[in-house]
Amino acid sequence: MEYTLYDKELRRARETLDEIEHARAEEIEARSLIFEEGRATEEAIANVETEMKTKTNMLRRNKNYLSGLEDDNTAAMTLKTKLELRCKELEEAVTMSDEVMETNKRELKSLELKIIAAQKELDEKVQPKFDSYKDKLACMSNEREDAQKKTEGIYAKQGRGRQFTSKKDRDVFLKTQIKELKDASKQKQQLLSKKKETLTNLCRSTASGSKEIEAKTEDLKKKTGALEELGMTINEKKRVRNEMAESRKEQWRELEESKERVHEARDRAQRAFSNLRKIMPRATASGLDALSRIVEEEKITVGEQYFGLLMQNFELTDEKFRTAVE
Incomplete structure (x- = not known):
């Protein structure tokens, strides 16, 4: 009787153990499923975070690029305004130079x-008059x-018949004739001097003109050369301005690409360290x-007293060794 009772209890205990084992197996399987779902969820979250960071970086890059474009546009507008003012000044200078x-x-x-x-x-007038006056003066x-010679001849005539009643009358007449001739010669000399002075003034005026x-x-000629040089300078400045604008755009693009690579590398490093x-x-x-807290609290100098984690001081010979293997 006791054996029967013990046998029944043993069977019940075995059934209970089988149920517990079955429940434990189901629990383990459920926990495995939950673990797999959690890991998949973590991977999905990591992927979403990575995508969000990438898009955030792209958004930040686009904002920076947009800000750079706005600054570039502002600078271009300022430069355009300055160049327009400069061109206007140059056009006014050219117009004034043309005038x-x-x-x-x-x-x-008019001078010609x-x-x-x-x-x-x-x-037509001065030279003929000058020649005429010169001829008259010579005449x-x-x-x-001739008058002087005649006077001398008259004085020399002593034995001839006399024209005048007395020698005194003759001398008076001759002196009067000589005076008239001298006065006429003086007037001609003054007129000749005036004509010479007029001719000199005309020559001086011609030389001055x-x-x-x-x-x-x-x-x-100097102003024409200055205008040509000014035009060449304007063209050269425009060419340099265009080259500098293109160079600035290229530098902005390279800077944005460098920032993007830095952000992506930092994100990859953070993600790898998190994994x-x-x-x-x-x-x-x-x-x-x-360790990080001790380094910060004790103010240990990084690079002299502390060199980081051991894995941060490795230099891998191949990129394949960066893949973590459990």
Whole structure:
């Protein structure tokens, strides 16, 4: 009877153990499923975080790029305004130079007309008068010499018949004739001096006009050369401005790409370190946190007294060794 009772209890105990074992197996399987789901969820969260960080970096990069474009646009507008003002000033200077050039041309033409008129007057009026007065002066000089010779001949005639009643009357008459001749010769000399002075003034005026024409021509050449040089300078400045704008855009693009690579590398490093902490023992993670805290609290110099984690001082010979294997 007791054996039967013990046998029944043993069977019940075995059934209970089988049920417990079955429940434990189901619990283990459920926990495994939950663990797998949790790990998949963590991976999905990590992927989402990675994607969010990538998109955040892209958004930040786009914002920085947009800010750079706005700054570039502002600088370009400022430069455009300055260049427009400069071009306007240069156009005004060119217009003024053209006006001065036209004025100089008109003055040059007027001076040429005056020179032609003066030369014509000199050839048609002054020179003939000068030649006429010169001939008259020579004629009067000859007449005076003839009169003097005649006077001397009259004085020399002693034995001939006398024209005058007395010698005194003759001398008075001759002196009167000589005085008249001298007065006429003096007037002719004064007139000749005036004509010579007029001719000298005309020659001086002609020389002055020629010098002024040469000065105006030289000034016109200088201004034309300055305008050409100014145009070349403007073209060169425009070319340099365009090259600098293109270079600045290229530098902005390279800077944004460098920032993007730095952010992506930092994210990969943080993600790798986070994955490393997930698979390392809790005590090791706590020790690393304590080490970082001690370095910060004790103000230990990094690079002289503390060189970081051992794994941070490895230089891998191949990138394949960066893959963690459990």
